[in-house]
Amino acid sequence: MTARHNLAGFVALQQLLTRRAALVRQRDAPPEELARLRARFSERQGMQQTLEKDRDALGAEQTALEQELKALGEEREHFRRQKAQVTNMRQLTAVVSALDHVEARLAPKKDRLTEVRRKLDEIELKLTELEIESPDERAERQQAEAAWAEARKTGEAELAKTERELRRWQRELGEPAMTQFKKLWASRKPYAVVPLDGHACSFCHADLRPSLVQLVRAMQELQYCDSCRRLLYDPDQLPRLP
Structure with a gap:
């Protein structure tokens, strides 16, 4: 293969x-x-999912508190009935102590249940007001999704064509030239091969020796910029691909 072809x-x-x-x-x-x-x-x-998760957790806590309060209420009624039936001071003292203990357990649970119900009401209100997407917003997003899907379809076809062209050039150049290009590409990509800019390198803008410019334009051998060591070519003779 000639230097021009490579x-x-x-x-x-x-x-x-x-x-x-x-x-x-x-x-x-x-x-x-x-x-x-x-x-x-x-x-x-995500906001909706977080609110729903909080609602589920608070709902479970509400159910548990209601069950606990029901059991404590029944326990309190039991001791109240006992209080009405006591026959001496010792029994009365024991029953009153038991009632006080139950009341002490009831109070914080009632307060917590009130707080849980308040939070649940707030969450339900937020969920009611939260609109993930309005009809117009949904239509806008779906239209953008469809446009991108079409662009990707076109891009995939262009990508396949590009891959075929790459393989064709790899076959045409052969292993020795490809080894040379891969080494250059690895160290200088994405601008390993750069055009002349008059009498200068278009990449680093260094002024080139007149003799080097002549050699680049002759394309008898591969020529490199003395400054950035990128491969040079004459854009008038090797235009960009269509």
Whole structure:
């Protein structure tokens, strides 16, 4: 293979690799507007799930408190009946002590039940007011999702075409040239092969020796910038891929 052919292949490979990277990003990352709409939906959905989780926990606590209060109420009534039946001071003292103990347990549980019910009312109100998406917002997000799905479909086809072109150039260049390109690409990507900018390197803007510029334009051998060591080519002879 000639230096001209290899240089053309290297330029094509770089352009194809750059295009592939852009297509992969397009495929994997949603557009900014869609990402914003998704984030809004996810945030509201998360708020709803948190409220529902809190409601479930408080609901379970409410049930447990109601059962405990019912049992304590029955226990209190039992001791009240006993109090009416005592026949001496010793029995009265014991029953009054038991009643005081039950009342002491009842008071904080009643207060907690009141607090739990208040919190449940607040959560129900918030859930009623919380609208995850209005019809217009849902339509906007679904439209953005559909547009991205179509763009990804087109991008996948373009990506497959790009992959085919990459494989074709790899076959045409052969193993020795590909080894040379891979080494250059690994150390200088994404701009391993750069065009002349008049008599300067378009990447580092260093002025090039006139003799080097002539050699680059002749394309008899691969020529590198003395400053940044990137491979140079003449854009007038090797235009960008369509």
